Amino acid sequence: MVRFNIKLKGDLNNDMDNNIKKNIKNKISIASILVALGIVYGDIGTSPLYVMKAILGTSGGYISKELILGGVSLVFWTLTLQTTIKYVILTLQADNNGEGGIFSLYTLVRKQAKWLIVPAVIGGAALLADGMITPPMTVTSAIEGLSIVFPLNTSSIVIIVLSIITVLFLLQRFGTLVIGRMFGPMMFIWFSMLAILGFSQIIKYPQIVQAFNPYYGISLLISNPKGVYIIGAVFLCTTGAEALYSDLGHCGRENIHYTWIFVKICLVMNYLGQGAYLMLRQGMVIQENPFFLIMPSWFIIPGTIIATFAAVIASQALISGSFTLVAEAIKLNLFPKLQFRYPNDEKGQIYIPAVNFTLYIGCVLLVLHFKKSEHMEAAYGLSITITMLMTTILLTQYLKYNKKKRVMGNIVFSIFMVLELSFLYGNLFKFLNGGYITVLIAGAIMFIMYIWIYGSIIKRRLNEYVDLSDYHYQFKEIKEDKELPLYSTNLVYLTQSPNYNKIENKIAFSIFNKQPKRAKYYWFINVNVTDEPYTTNYRVKTIIPNETFSIQFNLGFRVDQRINVFLRQIIKELVSSGELKSTAKEYMINNSETCSVGDFKFVLLEEILSNESQISAWDSFIISSKLAIKKLTVSPAKWFGIDTSNVEIEKVPVVIGNRETLKLTRIS
Incomplete structure (x- = not known):
């Protein structure tokens, strides 16, 4: 067996980009x-738009010293414990070759126990559900600020919000390269505005700094009968922490560490400023959003415009994050294969039309259903709490087994499970008020992932494999059978067998029995998705010299599976090394080594559930559902990058179990 641990040529430029990217990320x-x-920081950075409003809403708008001081105290300590300690300090250490996110974390620990796929699936589905509620929530909260200076009714606000969201989703197909260049400066302006507005109110009531004392937050939760609702409102200040971890690969740990110091100062100053404004109005009832009330009247319109830009950036971050999350789930075979597009040459820019359309429809329906941001608060936060709990479980496993820090893992598990279960308890009261929507969305995504994963398990369990070495005689006979027309010079099959010497029985049947296929060269290809994000290497095994070859690609879960391009590069390598002997024909237009081996035909086996199968009703439903889903997703030819090649589709019945065979009796 010849092993090539060299980089595939098609990805050499990407590898150079990766090295440059790593250097940039490590350089401040x-x-x-x-x-x-x-x-x-799009998501977590826009939280001042609605957090204090949500806390105030627990008392019907009535302002009391206990509520404001306690609420601001809880916000500060939530940002400190949940965001700073758990995510910025601890979770960012769990990077997979510089990449972050719940699926990257899962790939680091999945070898420790098979059950870890459960928190990964639950967490990923809940994070996708959160991505559907974030754009309506943030954009609506920003636009509602205009109602302070303009007589806008709810219908007008809904129309403006839907218009912004529609334009945002329409732009996704073109990529975010141009808009993305504006994100950084715009968010700097946004955070600077938060700090300045907050400081302008803090100097009017400096006693608000008492909120740093955790006593006020604990006292509020114990003494206030609506403490559980308050903790659900407070949790909104940290909902973007999970997205912070997911974006590790785009920015690097050091950049996030340094920028978080600035971001947290700006956020805390704004929360203190809103608290100071409200403390000066104790005993009053305020229904408006305190975020806009602390603005000077002349600044409300420009302030709202800046807030809208920040809300759009937050939405864009969640949409792009959803594309990346789904792409990783697909590569790990946790989700049905969907069509990808790459809008520009910027690395990491992925556009998935089906996800974009689904998110858009979901956002529109949520805006039409809730209409006001205060109603959306009921649905917001519940699903992301579940994601954070799942991340804690995976992070604990990472600390215990990957880092060999069992004591620290137990401490992290104990502290953050208690904290996040408290947040979950507080958010469960939102369930009937709208939280059920995101739970249903997350549940639907989880069910699709369950069908895909369990369907694959059933098939793997019942797949029959044969040894290629047992078929030397058959390959010799079929090659010498001149009655058979030449089916193809190069015949290529994709196999799920990780063993280079074995293939599925149905592939052998396709070659020798179902329209016997005579070819000059036979290629059996297996694609292994590695735990590392950017692996690009392969192994070659010669089964029959100069005739039959087995190839295993090891591709990272963020690498495009361009099998057509990769295969031609490998063949060129084999010709150069003498393992493949082929002479270019004189009549070939370009008789270089890359085309001297002639034409290619890829045979893909399309599975259908046979009526002869004898399985349980549930397993039959899973297999049937998976086969139905596959019809709605991208074809294997497109997924493996061979759709521009000569591809033959053969239908193969999936026969599971054995029915009793009836014996017929001949009569005269």
Whole structure:
């Protein structure tokens, strides 16, 4: 067996980009800091738009010293414990070759126990559900600020919000390269505005700094009968922490560490400023959003415009994050294969039309259903709490087994499970008021993932494999059978067998029995998705010299599976090394080594559930559902990058179990 642990030529430029990218991420500069501000903090950075309003809403708008001081105290300590300690300090250490996110974390620990796929699936589905509620929530909260200076009714606000969201989703197909360059400077302006507005109110009531004392937050939760609702409102200040981890690969740990100091100062100053404004109005009932009330009247319109830009950036970050999340799930075979597009040459720019359309429809329906941001608060936060709990489980496993820090893992698990279960308890009261919507969305995504994963398990369990070495005689006979026309010079099959010497029985049947296929060269290809994001290497095994070959690609879960391009590069390598002997024909237009081996035909086996199968009703439903889903997703030919080649589709019945065979009796 010949093993090539060299980089595939098609990805050499990407590898160079990766090295440059790593150097940029590890280097702190004004440019890298602006990039981090624009990409990482969209969601968590827009939380001042609605957090204090949500806390005030628990008392019907009535302002009391206990509520304001306690509420601001809880916000500060939530940002400190949940965001700073758990995510910025601890979770960012769990990077997979510089990449972050719940699926990257899962690939680091999945070898420890098979059950870890459960928290990964639950967390990923809940994060996708959160991506559907974030754009309506943030954009609506920003636009509602205009109602302070303009007589806008709810219908007008809904129309403006839907218009912004529609334009945002329409732009996704073109990529975000141009808009992305504006993200950093715009978010710097946004955070600077938060700090200045907050400071302008803090100097009017400096006693608000008492909120740093955790006593006020604990006292509020214990003494206030609506403490559980308050903790659900407070949790909204940290909902973007999970997205912060997911964007690790775009910015690098050091850039996030440095920018978080600035971002947290700006956020805390704004929360203190809103608290100071409200403390000066104790005993009053306020229904308006305190975020806009602390603005000077002349600044409300420009302030709202800046807030709208920040809300759009937050939405864009969640949409792009959803594309990346789904792409990783697909590569890990946790989700049905969907069509990808790459809008521009910027690395990491992925556009998935089906996800974009689904998110858009979901956002529109949520805006039409809730209409006001205060109603959306009921649905917001519940699903992301579940994601954070799942991340804690995976992070604990990472600390215990990957880092060999069992004591620290137990401490992290104990502290953050208690904290996040408290947040979950507080958010469960939102369930009947709208939280059920995101739970249903997450549940639907989980069910699709369950069908895909369990369907694959059933098939793997019942797949029959044969040894290629047992078929030397058959390959010799079929090659010498001149009655058979030459089916193809190069015949290529994709196999799920990780063993280079074995293939599925149905592939052998396709070659020798079902329209016997005579070819000059036979290629059996297996694609292994690695735990590392950017692996690009392969192994070659010669089964029959100069005739039959087995290839295993090891591709990272963020690498495009361009099998057509990769295969031609491998063949060129084999011709150069003498393992494949082929002479270019004189009549070939370009008789270089890359085309001297002639034409290619890829045979893909399309499975259908046979009526002869004898399985349980549930397993039959799973297999049938998976086969139905596959019809709606991208074809294997497109997925493996061979759709421009000569591809033959053969239908193969999936026969599971054995029915009793009836014996017929001949009569005269």
